[in-house]
Amino acid sequence: MDGIDQFSTSGAYVHAGEEFTRDTNYIEDRITRDGVPGAKGEPGWRVEPDRYRLVVARACPWAHRATIVRRLLGLEDVISLGICGPTHDVRSWTFDLDEGGKDPVLGIERLQQAYFTRFPDYPRGITVPAIVDVPSGAVVTNNFPQITLDFSTEWTDFHRAGAPDLYPEALRDEIDTVNKRVFTEVNNGVYRCGFAGSQAAYDAAYERLFTALDWLSERLAVQRYLVGDSITEADIRLFTTLVRFDAVYHGHFKCNRAKLTEMPVLWAYARDLFQTPGFGDTVNFGQIKQHYYIVHTDLNPTQIVPDGPDESGWSTAHHREGLGGRPFGAGTAPSRPATEG
Template sequence: MSEDQQLPEHAEGGKYSVRGKEFTRDTRYIQTRITADGADGFPVEPGRYRLIAARACPWANRAIIVHRLLGLEDVLSLGLAGPVHDSRSWTFDLDPDGRDPVLGVERLREAYLKRDPEYPRGITVPAIVDTTTGAVVTNDFAQMTEDLSTQWRRYHREGAPDLWPEAHRAEMDTINKRVYTEVNNGVYRCGFAGSQESYEAAYDRLWTALDWLEDLLADRRFLVGDTITESDVRLFTTLVRFDAVYHGHFKCNREKLTEMPNLWAYARDLFQTPGFGDTVDFDQIKRHYYVVHTDINPTAIVPKGPDLSGWHTEHGRDRLGGRPFGDGTPPA
């Protein structure tokens, strides 16, 4: 891999590259927001927008989970791209005619080009599209899910959890920042390192953070407070992919998730919570990483393993107290 090689523009969570042998991610997203007051010209409006995601992508998986937990299906429709895209864009090959049934497009790229005919950055998921124009409104995945919790509150289902509790926001901000830089992005820093030195530095950073989380979760059921928050959503989407792809494919192989008692039990607890595990498709996850990342896996052979049946085993985290939905209820 050359020193300044650009990795795929359609890559999940943002265009990224290797510069000076170290992985970097382009985080210049379309930052337009859909808000209750419509300050950016896009007010919250039932039926107007479509969330485009992919079950394979961890960043999009966040949006799928939040969308489901909050019960927004009837006000914000969900379109799903397939796990294996081509060099131009995420495609809608899961739909019978290869087109998104609402937007009528074959490639998500078409919605980006309607926003900007010379759009210069990655064609990424998740993205929210204005169905009245067919143009992308935003692909800022972190702000997007926070806004689903705060700006779309009027349309949440009865019993929806508060994923951004006011009393815990300062602690959430601190944890979210470390989880993003060291874990969510840390596995990519390992997988796409352009030299032995940069890989080993990334590996050490990742495992320092995972050891911190292993200790943190020894005496608390969730990352913050006594209920699930978006902090748990953000960590879960990396953990659920860890043994299936990151351990081997990205060389994050000091230990498997199943060998870290607290993190493994925590991940199973969330997986078995409605809204989490029922959004996960391990086949799509493995196909995406092993087929699309040809720089890492040029044969595109998808491994049969690992055995994933352990996700349904008893986790024992109830002993730490807390209730996933607090006084609310799980999604139907």
């Protein structure tokens, strides 16, 4: 989820002398079991099968979370998926991967069109993930932290049999606490390094990032998952940054104290998740690299996309089973093949 000003979809630029600050003003409408009225006075966005389309980009870590949660919970048959290409211009993410360059359900070339349908003068970045109301063609929300929580708590009537509880009520306070630190120091921390506008801003961001990664390594050295003994929302939020770390953040964002592969606990933890259905089968390293290295021309003016790193290590043994726990708790793994996302 990138967005700072009305002219930007990536929202991440180097501003000389400044620390990178992420815009966290989202369209805060929610889709709920009972239907919460919308910001423009709509009668309410109610959970309904086949009404909404989740628009993502495989490249984007914030959208990747929603793709994983949708798959783990088995919501593929009730919430359709639109996939933007890995690159975009200053106006919008585009559907250039689809035939004719148009989303086959929404019939639009740019995600911007769904935003403007609802907010003709929408002043902020056109961001993914976004949920679009298919009948009206209007964006409902781009509030990425809330989207996945609502998938877990408001869409339960449509979860697959055996769907895991990714946000168990008894653990929510701890999950929220962990998520807050992971977001500020890791998920957003890599961006603060990459788009620091001064040496001092970069040095401070670098120190905060690796202090948090050290903390996570210590925590995960004695437990298989971040909170409790099965996968939760917290693991999903951390994974989407870790899986991009060596491919993008280590070099492109100068997060180079160590590669993920040189941090033994986090590397084993990330491989454990990658090899779990719903995680690695939603990763597209090619599109991840294309996005960052082509779009961020202030960091990479040549737009050359690196060939490495070698991806074969992701399938090697992780030996995390010895820490106990069950990936899906009392639930089961998704059995349907990952045919999209």
